[in-house]
Amino acid sequence: MNLMLAPVPAGPSLADFGKDPLWISIIKAVFIFVFLLLSVMFGVWMERKLISRMQNRYGPNRAGKFGLLQSVADAVKMGLKEDLLPRTVDKVLYTVAPIILVVPAFMAFSIIPFGPMVSMFGVETPLQLTDLPVAVLFVLAMASIGVYGIVLMGWSSRSPYAVLGGLRSSAQVVSYEIAMGLSFVGVFLFAGTLSTSEIVAAQADGGTWEIAGLSIPLPSWYVVLLIPSFLIYAITMLGETNRVPFDLPEGEGELVGGYQTEYSSSLKFALIQMGEYVNVFTVSAVSITLFFGGWRAPWPISMWDGANVGWWPMLWFFIKLVLVFSCFIWVRASLPRIRYDQLMAFGWKVLIPLNLAWIMLVATVRAFRVEDANRGVIFTLAAIVLIGCFGIWFRFDTVLQRRRENRAAEVEAEFEQLRDEPEAGGFPVPPLDLPHYHGADRKEVPSGSN
Amino acid sequence: MELYVPILVLAVLAAGFAVFSVAIAPITGPRRWNRAKLDAYECGIEPTPQPVGGGRFPLKYMITAMLFIVFDIEIIFLYPWAVAFDQLGVFGLVEMVLFIVTVLVAYAYVWRRKGLDWD
Amino acid sequence: MGETITFWVLAVVSVSAALGLVLSRRAVYCALMLGVVMLSLAVLYAVQDAPFLAAVQIVVYTGAVMMLFLFVLMLVGVDSSDSLVETIKGQRFWAIVAGAGFAVLLGLAVGNAVLSPPAGLLGATQTAGGNVPALAQLIFTRHVFAFEVASALLITAALAAMVLTHRERLTEKPTQRALARARFLTGGSVVLPGPGVYARHNANDMPALLPDGSVSELSVNRVIARHDVEDERFPDDPKLAEAIKQAVEEESK
Numbered sequence: 001m002n003l004m005l006a007p008v009p010a011g012p013s014l015a016d017f018g019k020d021p022l023w024i025s026i027i028k029a030v031f032i033f034v035f036l037l038l039s040v041m042f043g044v045w046m047e048r049k050l051i052s053r054m055q056n057r058y059g060p061n062r063a064g065k066f067g068l069l070q071s072v073a074d075a076v077k078m079g080l081k082e083d084l085l086p087r088t089v090d091k092v093l094y095t096v097a098p099i100i101l102v103v104p105a106f107m108a109f110s111i112i113p114f115g116p117m118v119s120m121f122g123v124e125t126p127l128q129l130t131d132l133p134v135a136v137l138f139v140l141a142m143a144s145i146g147v148y149g150i151v152l153m154g155w156s157s158r159s160p161y162a163v164l165g166g167l168r169s170s171a172q173v174v175s176y177e178i179a180m181g182l183s184f185v186g187v188f189l190f191a192g193t194l195s196t197s198e199i200v201a202a203q204a205d206g207g208t209w210e211i212a213g214l215s216i217p218l219p220s221w222y223v224v225l226l227i228p229s230f231l232i233y234a235i236t237m238l239g240e241t242n243r244v245p246f247d248l249p250e251g252e253g254e255l256v257g258g259y260q261t262e263y264s265s266s267l268k269f270a271l272i273q274m275g276e277y278v279n280v281f282t283v284s285a286v287s288i289t290l291f292f293g294g295w296r297a298p299w300p301i302s303m304w305d306g307a308n309v310g311w312w313p314m315l316w317f318f319i320k321l322v323l324v325f326s327c328f329i330w331v332r333a334s335l336p337r338i339r340y341d342q343l344m345a346f347g348w349k350v351l352i353p354l355n356l357a358w359i360m361l362v363a364t365v366r367a368f369r370v371e372d373a374n375r376g377v378i379f380t381l382a383a384i385v386l387i388g389c390f391g392i393w394f395r396f397d398t399v400l401q402r403r404r405e406n407r408a409a410e411v412e413a414e415f416e417q418l419r420d421e422p423e424a425g426g427f428p429v430p431p432l433d434l435p436h437y438h439g440a441d442r443k444e445v446p447s448g449s450n
Numbered sequence: 451m452e453l454y455v456p457i458l459v460l461a462v463l464a465a466g467f468a469v470f471s472v473a474i475a476p477i478t479g480p481r482r483w484n485r486a487k488l489d490a491y492e493c494g495i496e497p498t499p500q501p502v503g504g505g506r507f508p509l510k511y512m513i514t515a516m517l518f519i520v521f522d523i524e525i526i527f528l529y530p531w532a533v534a535f536d537q538l539g540v541f542g543l544v545e546m547v548l549f550i551v552t553v554l555v556a557y558a559y560v561w562r563r564k565g566l567d568w569d
Numbered sequence: 570m571g572e573t574i575t576f577w578v579l580a581v582v583s584v585s586a587a588l589g590l591v592l593s594r595r596a597v598y599c600a601l602m603l604g605v606v607m608l609s610l611a612v613l614y615a616v617q618d619a620p621f622l623a624a625v626q627i628v629v630y631t632g633a634v635m636m637l638f639l640f641v642l643m644l645v646g647v648d649s650s651d652s653l654v655e656t657i658k659g660q661r662f663w664a665i666v667a668g669a670g671f672a673v674l675l676g677l678a679v680g681n682a683v684l685s686p687p688a689g690l691l692g693a694t695q696t697a698g699g700n701v702p703a704l705a706q707l708i709f710t711r712h713v714f715a716f717e718v719a720s721a722l723l724i725t726a727a728l729a730a731m732v733l734t735h736r737e738r739l740t741e742k743p744t745q746r747a748l749a750r751a752r753f754l755t756g757g758s759v760v761l762p763g764p765g766v767y768a769r770h771n772a773n774d775m776p777a778l779l780p781d782g783s784v785s786e787l788s789v790n791r792v793i794a795r796h797d798v799e800d801e802r803f804p805d806d807p808k809l810a811e812a813i814k815q816a817v818e819e820e821s822k
Contacts, residue, residue, distance in 0.1 A: 014699075018452035029459040033467070083475040087488040093597070099468040106464035110457045130456040133700045137529060137624035141611075144632025148604070151639055155597065159490030167643065171511050174518045174636060181525040188532035194701055261491055267475035271468060341568035344514075348566045352521065352557075356550055359528070366535060367543050377540050381547065451571050451616055515637040516730035520723045522633040526625050527708070527716065534705030542709050545716070552720035556727035565735050 011116040011204065011308070012126035014133060014195045020125050027120070028129045032109055039321075040277040041071035046322075047329050054333040075270060083266035086157070093156035094262075098271040101149025105278040108142035111135040112285040113197050115295045115313035127295070127314060128197060135196040136184055139286055140177065143240065146279065147173050150249075150259055153272070157262035165258025168340065169242055169249030175344060176239030176246075179232055179351035185359045186229040187222050187290045189366055200294030204308075223291040228358045230291045232351055237283045237328075239347065241276065244332040248340050284324040285317075292320055360385060513565050517557075524553055575616045583609035596642045600635060607631045618690040621700050776812060784812040791820055 020028075045060065045068060052059025060067030085091065115127030132138055147170050154166015188194060191202040203220050223230045239246040249258035263269045288294060295313035296302065306312065338346075364382050368375065422429040531538065531546055538545075560566060583606045590602035607630045615623035655661070690700075697703035708716050743751075777788035794813045797803060803810040 020456070022455070025456040025459050029456055029463055032460060033463045079475075079478045080480070082479045082481060082487075084487055085476075086490055088490050090597075093601075095472055099465065099472060102468045103461060103464045107457060107461050110460050129460060130453050132453055132620050132624075134620045134624045137621070137628065141624050141627035141632065144628055144636075145608075147632070147636065148639075151636070152601075155639075155643060157490070159492065161492065162490075163643070167511055167640070170636070171514045174633070175514060178518060178521040178525065181522070182528070185525075185528050185532045188529060189535050192533055192536060193699075194529060194533060256491065256493065264487075266479055267471045271471050344568050345566065348517070349561065356554070359532075360547065360550070363532075363535060363543055363546070367540050378543070381540075381544065385547065451618075453620075454615055455571075510734075511640045511643070512637070512734045513730050515633070515640045516726060519629070519633040519637060520727050522629055523719070523723060526629060527719070530621070530701050530705035531709060534702045534709070537702070537706065538709050545709055545713055548717060549720045552717070553723050556724040560727055560731055563731055563735060564738065565731050 011201045012113075012128070012131075012197050013201060014131055014193075014198060016117065016126050017128075017131045017197070021123065024120060024123055024125055025129070028125075029110075032129055033106065036106060036109060036278050036281065037274075039281055040274050041075070043277050043281065043325060044071045044074070044273075046325070047332075050326060050329045051333050054330070078265055078270040079267055081266045082264060083268065084262075084264040086159075086262050088158040089262060090156040090158065093152050095268075097149050097152040097156055098263075098268050098275070099149075100152060101146055101275040102271050102278070104142040104145040104149075105275045105282060108139045108282045109278070109285065111138055111196050112282075113200050113289060113294050114317050115311065116309060118311055126197065127311075131195050131197045134194050136188075136194050136199075136286070136290070139282065140181055143173075143177060143279075146275070149275065153263070154259035157259070159262055161256045161261045162259050165249045165255045165261065168255070169258060172242070172246065172248060172343060172347075173240055175347040176236045176351075179347055179355055180236035180240055182352065182355040182359065183229045183233040183236060184290065186226040186362045189359075189362055190222060190225065196289050196294075199290060200296065203293045204296060221291065221293045226291070226362070228354070229362075230287075232355055232358075233287060233291065234327075235351065237287060238331060239343070241279045241283055243280065243328055245335040245338050246343055247337060248343060280325065280328060281321065284321055284328070287324060288317065288320045292324075357389065510568065513560070517560065517565075520553065520556065524550070572616050575612065579609045579613055597639070600638045600642055603638070604631055604635050607635065618694075619700065621704055776809065784808050786812050786816050786819070789813055789816040791816060795820070 048070070049059040049067065060070035063069040063073045085094070110129040111131055113126070113128040113131070117124055117126050119125075150173065151166050151170045154162045154164075154170075157163070157166075187199060191199045193199060193202070203222060205220055219225065238244070242249050249255065250260075255261075257263075260269065260272050263272060295308075295317040297304075297307035297313065297316045301307045301316070307316075364378060364385075367378050527549065528546070531542060535542055586602045586605035586609070590599050590606065593599050593602060607626060611623045611626040611631065614620075614626060657663075694700045694703035697706050776790075777785045779785050789812050794816045797813050798817045803813065
C-alpha cells in the first residue's frame with residue numbers, strides 16, 4: 001500500500017501576483033466591488049425567495065419578474081427614509097461605525113481566487129485581485145477590524161439595547177473567530193502555505209492510492225480529507241456572521257435590534273446590512289477556497305479538459321458560492337435561535353478543544369508520512385496523548401455520571417415527599433377528595449367513586 | 451509592495467462608497483422633526499436615563515477578551531508551524547504538543563473556576 | 570518610490586493619531602487613536618516585506634488587545650475622563666528612567682541599522698522559501714525556548730484575568746423551578762394579568778381589564794404611571810386615572 005500525496009502545481013501561484021499594471025488592478029477591483037454590490041442585492045432577494053418557498057409562501061413577487069427587482073426597490077426606499085440622529089448618540093462614532101464595518105468586509109474579498117490565469121486585454125493575469133503569503137491571515141485580520149464597527153455602533157448609540165447588543169455580538173464574534181482560526185490549521189498542514197491561490201492549486205490533484213495493482217484516485221478537496229475541520233468551520237461561519245441560529249445580537253425578543261437599534265432605516269442602515277451580507281459572502285468564498293477546491297470544477301465536469309482553464313472556472317466558483325449561500329438560508333429556515341449561554345459554552349467548551357485535538361491528530365498522521373525514521377517517537381507520543389485523552393474522558397464521565405445519579409436521587413426524594421404531603425411544595429394542590437362535577441343533572445359524588 | 455496596491459484600490463473604492471452613502475443619507479431623506487424620534491428607542495416606554503459616565507457592564511466580557519488574546523496568540527504560532535510542518539517533522543510536533551498542553555492548563559483552570567460559564 | 574510615499578503618508582497619520590491619543594480626554598477616542606497607530610504600523614511592516622508580522626500586528630494587537638481595551642473601557646464607564654491624580658509613589662521619576670532607557674534602546678537599534686549594511690528581508694527569507702516558512706524555521710528551531718516560555722506567559726495572562734475579574738458564585742444559580750417555587754411560597758401574585766379577552770388595546774400604556782370592566786392595577790406600567798403623576802397628565806378615562814394614582818401610591822409606600 002503506497003499512500004502518497006503529490007500536489008501538482010496547477011494554476012497561478014504566489015509568484016504570478018504583483019505583476020499587473022495598475023489599470024488591470026483597477027479593472028479587477030471595480031469588478032469585485034460591483035460583483036459584491038450585485039451579489040448583496042441578489043442575496044437579499046434569494047434569501048427572501050428561498051425562505052418563502054421553504055415556508056410555503058411566495059415571497060417577493062411584485063417588483064420585476066419573480067420579484068427580482070425587490071432589492072432595488074428596497075435600496076431606493078432606504079435612500080428616501082429619514083436619517084435620524086438621536087439626541088443621546090456620540091455623533092462622530094455613530095456616523096463612522098458603519099463605514100468601519102463595511103470597508104474591511106469588502107477588502108477581505110481581495111484575496112479570493114475566482115479563476116486561473118486568463119488573458120485580459122492581452123495581459124496574462126490571474127483571475128484574483130491579489131494574493132499574499134499570509135492571505136488567510138489577512139481575512140482574519142479584516143474580520144477583526146470589522147468587529148470594531150459592531151462595538152462602536154453599540155457604544156456610540158448610548159442606549160441600553162444597543163450597548164448590550166454590541167457587547168454581546170462582539171464577544172460572540174471573537175469567540176467564534178478562535179474556533180474559525182483553528183479550523184484552518186488542518187488545511188495549512190496539508191497545503192503547506194497560507195496563500196489562497198496555492199491552497200487552490202494544492203487541491204488540484206489528490207494523488208492516487210495504489211492497492212493490488214489498481215490505482216484509485218484520491219479525493220483532492222479538503223472537505224473530504226478534513227471533514228471535522230470543515231464541519232467546525234461551517235459552524236463558525238454562522239457564528240462569525242451573526243446568522244441564525246447564532247443571530248443573538250438581533251434577538252428581537254430580548255434586544256430589539258441589538259447594536260443597530262438606533263439606526264433608522266436610512267442609507268446608514270443599508271450600509272450595515274450590506275456589510276453583514278458581504279461578510280456572509282466572504283466566509284462562503286473562503287470555505288470554497290479552502291475546502292471545496294476553489295474555482296476548480298467538481299468531478300464529473302473536471303473530466304472535460306477545458307473545465308479548469310480560461311474563464312470557465314469563474315462559473316464554477318459562482319455556482320459553488322450560490323450553493324453555500326443557499327445552505328445559510330436552509331439553516332435559517334430549519335433551526336431556532338439558541339440561548340446566549342449555550343452559544344458561548346458551545347464555542348469555548350466544545351469547538352475549541354475538539355479543534356485542538358483534531359489538529360494534533362492530523363499533525364501526528366502527517367508526521368508519519370513525512371519521516372520514516374522516527375516512528376517510535378511518534379508512536380510513543382500518540383500513545384501518551386491518547387492515554388491522556390482517555391484519562392480525561394474517563395474522569396469527566398465518572399463525574400458526570402455521579403452528578404446525574406445525584407440529581408435523579410434528588411428528584412426521587414422530592415417526589416416521595418410530595419406524594420406523602422402534597423402541600424409541601426407550596427403549590428396550590430386541590431384536595432384529593434374534592435367533589436367532581438359531572439354535569440347538571442347528576443348529583444355531585446365524592447372523589448374516588450367516579 | 452506591488453501585492454498590496456490592488457488591495458488599496460479596492461479599499462479606496464469601498465471607502466468612497468461607504469462615505470458617500472453616509473454623507474448623502476441626510477440629504478436624500480425627508481426631515482420631519484419630532485421629539486420622540488430623537489429619543490433612544492426602548493419599545494415605547496420613556497428611555498432609561500443613562501448614567502453620567504456611561505453605564506457599567508459585567509466583568510464577564512473581560513475574561514472572554516483575555517482568553518481571546520491567549521488563543522489568538524496560539525493560533526498565530528500554529529499557522530507558521532502548520533505551514534512548515536513537513537520541514538520541522540517530529541521535533542515540531544513535540545514542541546507544539548508541549549505548547550498546547552501548557553496553554554490547556556490555563557484553559558482547564560479557567561473552565562474549572564467556571565470562567566467559561568455565562569449566567 | 571512607493572515605499573517613500575507610504576512612509577510619509579503614514580508618518581503624518583500615525584503621529585497625529587498618537588498626538589490625538591495623548592491629547593484626547595475621552596477614553597474611547599484614545600483607544601481608537603491607538604488602533605489607528607497600530608494599523609499604520611501594520612501597513613509599514615507590510616511595505617517592508619514582512620507580511621506575516623503585519624497580519625499578526627492587526628490580528629493580535631488591533632484585533633485582540635485593542636478589543637480588550639475597549640471592553641475594559643466599557644466596563645469602567647466609557648466616558649469617565651482620566652483622573653490626573655498620581656497614585657504611584659515616585660511615578661514621575663520612574664517614568665523618566667523608563668523613558669531614558671527606551672531612548673537608549675531605540676538609539677542602539679537605529680545605530681545598528683544605520684551602521685551595518687541591511688540584508689533585506691526579502692533576500693533573507695528567500696532561501697527558506699518565503700516569509701512564513703522562514704519565520705517558522707527560526708521560531709521552532711533557534712528560538713524554541715522563547716516559544717515555549719511564551720506559553721507560560723499566556724498562562725499568566727489567563728490566570729490574571731481570572732483572579733482580577735472572576736467572581737465565584739457562592740450560591741447555586743436559581744433555576745426557573747426554584748424561582749417559581751419561591752413565588753408560590755411567598756404567596757404573592759403568581760402571574761401578572763395579561764390584556765385578556767376584554768382588552769381593546771395591547772399597548773404598553775394600556776392596562777388590562779378585568780372581566781367586570783374595571784382596570785387591573787397590577788398591570789399598570791409603573792414607569793409610565795410615575796411619569797404621568799409627576800407631569801399631572803392623566804388619561805380621560807377616570808377608572809384608568811384612578812388606577813394609575815393608586816399604582817404610584819402603592820409603589821411609594
